[in-house]
Amino acid sequence: MQRMLTSNQVTALGEAVGHSQLFTNPETLQHYGTDWSRQFQPAPSAVVKPKTTEAVQQLVHFANREGFPLVPSGGRTGLSAGAVAAHGEIVVSMEQMNHIHDFNLIDRTITCGPGLITAQLQQFANDKQLFYPVDFASSGSSQIGGNIATNAGGIKVLRYGLTRDWITGLKVVTGTGELLNLNKGLIKNATGYDLRHLFIGSEGTLGIIVEATVKLTRKPGRLDVLVVGVSAFDDLMHVLQAFQAELELSAFEFFSEEALQHVLAAGTLKRPFEANAPFYALIEFEHTSEHTLDQVMACFQKGLDQGWILDGVISQSDTQAATLWQLRENISETISHFTPYKNDLSVNVSQVPDFLAEVQKQIQRLYPDYPIIWFGHIGDGNVHLNILKPENVDPTVFFQQCNMASQEVFAVVEQFGGSISAEHGVGMIKKPYLHYSRSPEEIAAMRAVKAVFDPNNILNPGKLF
Numbered sequence: 258m259q260r261m262l263t264s265n266q267v268t269a270l271g272e273a274v275g276h277s278q279l280f281t282n283p284e285t286l287q288h289y290g291t292d293w294s295r296q297f298q299p300a301p302s303a304v305v306k307p308k309t310t311e312a313v314q315q316l317v318h319f320a321n322r323e324g325f326p327l328v329p330s331g332g333r334t335g336l337s338a339g340a341v342a343a344h345g346e347i348v349v350s351m352e353q354m355n356h357i358h359d360f361n362l363i364d365r366t367i368t369c370g371p372g373l374i375t376a377q378l379q380q381f382a383n384d385k386q387l388f389y390p391v392d393f394a395s396s397g398s399s400q401i402g403g404n405i406a407t408n409a410g411g412i413k414v415l416r417y418g419l420t421r422d423w424i425t426g427l428k429v430v431t432g433t434g435e436l437l438n439l440n441k442g443l444i445k446n447a448t449g450y451d452l453r454h455l456f457i458g459s460e461g462t463l464g465i466i467v468e469a470t471v472k473l474t475r476k477p478g479r480l481d482v483l484v485v486g487v488s489a490f491d492d493l494m495h496v497l498q499a500f501q502a503e504l505e506l507s508a509f510e511f512f513s514e515e516a517l518q519h520v521l522a523a524g525t526l527k528r529p530f531e532a533n534a535p536f537y538a539l540i541e542f543e544h545t546s547e548h549t550l551d552q553v554m555a556c557f558q559k560g561l562d563q564g565w566i567l568d569g570v571i572s573q574s575d576t577q578a579a580t581l582w583q584l585r586e587n588i589s590e591t592i593s594h595f596t597p598y599k600n601d602l603s604v605n606v607s608q609v610p611d612f613l614a615e616v617q618k619q620i621q622r623l624y625p626d627y628p629i630i631w632f633g634h635i636g637d638g639n640v641h642l643n644i645l646k647p648e649n650v651d652p653t654v655f656f657q658q659c660n661m662a663s664q665e666v667f668a669v670v671e672q673f674g675g676s677i678s679a680e681h682g683v684g685m686i687k688k689p690y691l692h693y694s695r696s697p698e699e700i701a702a703m704r705a706v707k708a709v710f711d712p713n714n715i716l717n718p719g720k721l722f
Contacts, residue, residue, distance in 0.1 A: 260345035262302045273315040280304040289348045292333040292340040301342035306350045310467045317434040320715040329461035331403025334395035337684030339460045365473045371402025371466045387473040390417035394586045402466040408458035410680035415636035416507040421457045426470030432711025442470040461717040463710040479544040482578040485569035486534025491610045492565035503552045508541035509636030516630045519591040532568040595645040598659035603679035606638040619665045639679040667693035683721045
């Protein structure tokens with residue numbers, strides 16, 4: 258049931274966060290009430306944009322007093338409906354808490370507000386001759402708080418890990434309005450439970466992140482990109498193994514010929530080489546010495562000799578490397594007008610070929626006329642399944658059928674001991690299927706944790722569980 262704010266509540270809400278930071282006009286409600294998932298109609302009662310931690314605390318006190326739920330919101334680039342306000346909730350946009358509060362060159366840390374755009378953090382690090390390695394296609398609009406709340410991954414997980422690996426401290430306002438200062442930037446801290454890691458990946462259900470201390474690292478040298486065509490999916494694993502034996506890779510991505518065709522149809526990019534291949538691998542590595550290219554070419558030649566690799570191209574400049582990356586990163590955009598049904602799945606890397614083959618078999622058995630687009634971060638076991646809506650199929654019918662198909666897909670995930678959500682989160686879209694990746698005992702424990710930090714269930718209710 259959708260709730261509506263009374264006039265007295267609107268006044269009290271404005272007093273809590275500042276009247277100039279409260280918005281109820283339809284355009285703002287529509288814009289801030291949704292994310293990139295587009296499966297639920299946004300219907301928030303209000304949008305607030307707090308500027309201070311104290312304002313966030315006052316907002317949480319208001320929510321508890323009035324029994325009015327809050328939906329924390331970052332850049333709203335999520336794909337699981339985790340930031341959607343569909344039932345009259347108050348959207349809490351963190352975009353104005355976007356300042357860099359401190360930079361420590363010795364510790365190599367930056368302390369910032371949750372609304373800082375990911376790309377701005379990356380640029381700040383670059384300006385200091387350092388590097389923030391968590392990266393993805395939405396880095397120009399996603400926010401650090403949202404990245405933390407979803408434990409964002411992206412394209413460089415193979416070498417650098419997830420967002421979780423780069424957060425050394427958090428300040429969080431819990432569902433009772435308490436301010437927790439977690440870990441305080443320490444590298445070593447053996448004083449019991451590290452509560453910081455409960456909030457990382459909690460999708461805003463335990464607390465609202467108001468400050469983060471982020472670790473930076475050495476700026477890498479020249480990054481080269483190699484794109485190769487392979488003759489069969491299993492050969493991708495042979496190529497990965499061959500290159501990892503000789504080089505430390507920063508990325509190993511894959512995409513199908515069907516995915517590439519959609520990118521090329523946009524008309525801005527050209528096929529990387531003349532030969533067509535069923536699948537392609539994009540391999541990124543740091544040019545660390547004068548022998549790096551010799552190692553790369555030896556691996557490439559081995560792939561040719563073994564029949565794994567059909568052809569390939571290597572970047573000769575930063576510009577060409579960026580262009581080769583676009584072949585992979587432009588896939589989501591170029592298939593978006595087909596209203597794709599997205600699944601974000603993971604298994605152990607060694608299981609990926611068998612897993613993908615079984616999932617494809619199930620989808621084709623159920624809906625043989627639905628085009629399937631595969632791509633993903635195969636180097637860390639994460640594959641993205643995109644089912645495209647045929648032009649003559651009604652969107653409502655399409656999503657209903659895909660939701661039914663998801664049960665078959667997630668049963669395969671469970672069989673392989675994998676995850677139904679590798680990096681997109683659970684939100685509302687994956688909520689009915691959580692049991693395919695989590696046991697009843699785990700879900701009960703998570704509910705108990707939720708009750709400790711948010712006893713009145715005012716933070717992002719209806720998400721995750």
